[in-house]
Amino acid sequence: MSSQRTKLIDFYKHEGTDHRGRTLSDLWAMPSFWLEHTHDYIQWLFPIPEAGRFNGFAPLLGEAERAAFAADATLRAH
Known part of the structure; x- marks a missing residue:
């Protein structure tokens, strides 16, 4: 079964960027301070099926x- 890219x-396969x-x-x-004060990365690391209020650029x-x-x-490990 080939997966759709x-x-x-691509981001999770280390072949793309956010x-x-x-x-x-x-x-x-990233250091803890940066992680605590920046939030536009969270839906890249923890994607959800619906658009979030805080990052319209995050993939669904x-x-x-x-x-x-x-x-x-x-x-899954990544």
Whole structure:
């Protein structure tokens, strides 16, 4: 089964960036102070199926993404 590529899947596979050009590794490396005071990354790390009020640039968790995460242990680990 081949998974459909989306911005969120590319981001989690370390093959894409968020809306500000940050990679998943970039976000993992951010200091606690930055994480506490910046919030536009949260829906990239914890995607949800509906648009949030705080980050209109975050991708939505759709069926393609759910299927990809279900089928790929590396995506789930990331």
